[in-house]
Structures are given as C-alpha cells and as structure tokens.
Amino acid sequence: xxxxxxxxxxxxxxxxxxxxxxxxxxxxxxxxxxxxxxxxxxxxxxxxxxxxxxxxxxxxxxxxxxxxxxxxxxxxxxxxxxxxxxxxxxxxxxxxxxxxxxxxxxxxxxxxxxxxxxxxxxxxxxxxxxxxxxxxxxxxxxxxxxxxxxxxxxxxxxxxxxxxxxxxxxxxxxxxxxxxxxxxxxxxxxxxxxxxxxxxxxxxxxxxxxxxxxxxxxxxxxxxxxxxx
Numbered sequence: 001x002x003x004x005x006x007x008x009x010x011x012x013x014x015x016x017x018x019x020x021x022x023x024x025x026x027x028x029x030x031x032x033x034x035x036x037x038x039x040x041x042x043x044x045x046x047x048x049x050x051x052x053x054x055x056x057x058x059x060x061x062x063x064x065x066x067x068x069x070x071x072x073x074x075x076x077x078x079x080x081x082x083x084x085x086x087x088x089x090x091x092x093x094x095x096x097x098x099x100x101x102x103x104x105x106x107x108x109x110x111x112x113x114x115x116x117x118x119x120x121x122x123x124x125x126x127x128x129x130x131x132x133x134x135x136x137x138x139x140x141x142x143x144x145x146x147x148x149x150x151x152x153x154x155x156x157x158x159x160x161x162x163x164x165x166x167x168x169x170x171x172x173x174x175x176x177x178x179x180x181x182x183x184x185x186x187x188x189x190x191x192x193x194x195x196x197x198x199x200x201x202x203x204x205x206x207x208x209x210x211x212x213x214x215x216x217x218x219x220x221x222x223x224x225x226x227x228x229x
Contacts, residue, residue, distance in 0.1 A: 003037050003048070020051075029058040031198050042076050047078070057089040066090055067102055070117070077113040080147050086117065087124045094124050096132055107139050115143060116129060117153035123158060133163040137170045142177050143147050153183035161193045171202065171209075178210050185209075 010197035013020045027033060028051070053073070059064050070086060077083050099121055106118030122136055136159060140152055160167040167188075171181055185206060189199045 003041050003107045006035065006038065006048060006051060007041075007045065010051070014174070021050055022054070025054040025058070028055045032059060039073070039076070043078060043143075049082060052076075053086065054089050061091070063091055063098065067098075074109075074111060074114050074117075075175075077111070077117065079113070080116065080150070083113050083120055083151075084116045089123075090124055092124055094121075094126055096126055096129070099124075099126060100135060100153060103139055107141065110168075112143075112145040112148050115145070118131060119151040119155045122155055127158050128162045129154065130163040130166070133159050133166040140170075140176055140180070142175070142180065149180050149183060152180050153187050155181075156184035157187035157191060157194075160188050160198070161191065163171070164198055168198070168201070171205065181209055182206065 003153055004144070004175050010021065013024070022207075026140055029047070033055065035052055037070060038048045042052045043048040053076075057066050060069065103118040103121060105174045106114050106121075109118070118139065121200075122132075126132055127136065136155065140156070156167060156170070171184070185202045188194050188202055225226060
C-alpha cells in the first residue's frame with residue numbers, strides 16, 4: 001500500500017479513536033500489507049506513526065526480529081507515546097534475559113527516548129515477577145531528561161505493586177537524585193493498587209530523601225509488611 005492510500009483511510013474515520021486505528025492496522029496485518037513506505041512520513045505525520053510500527057511489528061513472529069526492527073527505527077522514537085505504544089505490539093511473553101540484555105544497552109544510549117524504552121519495555125508483564133525486581137532496579141540511574149525520569153518512576157511504581165518490600169528497600173538506600181525517587185513516590189501514592197500504609201510510609205520519607213538522596217531509616221522500615229497475599 002502507498003502512504004496516500006493509508007492516510008486517506010485513516011482520515012476517513014469519523015470521530016477517530018485509537019481503537020479504530022488498531023482495528024484498521026490489524027486488518028493490514030492479516031492481509032500482510034507492506035507499510036514500509038510509511039517510514040519516511042512517520043515523524044512528518046503522527047497519524048501514520050502508530051500504523052508503521054504496529055503493522056510492521058505485528059507481522060513478525062520472532063521476538064528478536066521485533067527488537068531488531070525497533071533498533072533500526074530508533075530515530076523515529078521522538079516522543080513519550082512513540083515509546084510507550086511499543087509495549088502493546090511486542091509478542092508476549094518476553095524472555096526476561098533477552099529483554100534485560102537489551103535494556104542494559106538502551107539505558108546507556110545517547111538518545112533519550114531509547115533510554116526511556118530501556119525502562120518501559122519491562123512493562124510488558126516482566127515487572128510482575130518478584131524474581132526480576134532487583135535486576136530491573138539495578139538499571140536505574142540519574143538522567144537529566146524529564147521523559148526518561150518519568151519512565152524510571154513509572155517502572156519503579158509498577159514494580160511496587162508486585163514486590164513492595166524490594167522497592168521500599170531500594171527507595172530507602174538508593175543514591176538516585178530526588179527528581180526520580182520523588183516522582184516514583186508520587187506515582188505510588190497515586191496508584192489504587194498500592195496499600196495505604198505503604199503510601200503513608202513513603203510520604204514520611206520525602207523530607208529526608210529531598211535533602212540527602214537516601215534515608216537513615218533503613219532497618220526500621222516497613223519491610224515485610226507490604227507483601228501481597
């Protein structure tokens with residue numbers, strides 16, 4: 001298909017919503033349409049950005065091929081939503097060791113939205129396994145870019161849903177600047193999936209964390225009290 005034809009189809013959708021684009025894109029995947037022509041327009045016209053990635057990745061059966069495609073098109077990741085949508089297009093379940101090896105490289109990229117991808121890619125179900133929490137947290141690092149900070153904070157908060165104790169220990173002892181830890185605490189406090197007592201405890205740490213980057217309360221924490229089930 002050509003760019004003009006796809007753009008016409010998308011523009012013809014009345015009161016267009018993301019679900020409408022997804023339905024259209026899935027039709028292109030079933031038809032095995034070649035949408036490579038969209039690459040040159042993905043940043044010029046945001047309307048086709050999702051279609052380019054969703055259809056291209058949707059036709060791939062192999063996880064390694066999907067990651068290779070994303071790497072080949074990483075210059076098209078120029079906004080937070082360019083990155084976050086990718087979690088929907090990957091085949092699941094992902095292999096943790098493979099994803100972790102990729103993330104270690106991504107978080108050190110010179111490109112901020114590739115660094116964000118290095119954190120967000122775990123929000124594909126990998127964050128739910130408690131055995132992975134410590135390894136994922138080991139990737140956290142100070143970053144001057146706002147959208148990378150927000151990606152880290154989002155991941156920390158989601159990890160807290162499934163392994164609160166490990167996240168509490170990390171927050172208590174982390175040397176990360178408060179611009180990341182503070183955002184993570186705020187996201188945890190905003191979550192309906194987090195216990196009220198955990199929210200209260202983390203709020204109590206804010207003052208000290210702002211000043212020092214870590215708390216002296218480690219060892220007196222609520223560790224062990226936030227485990228689910």
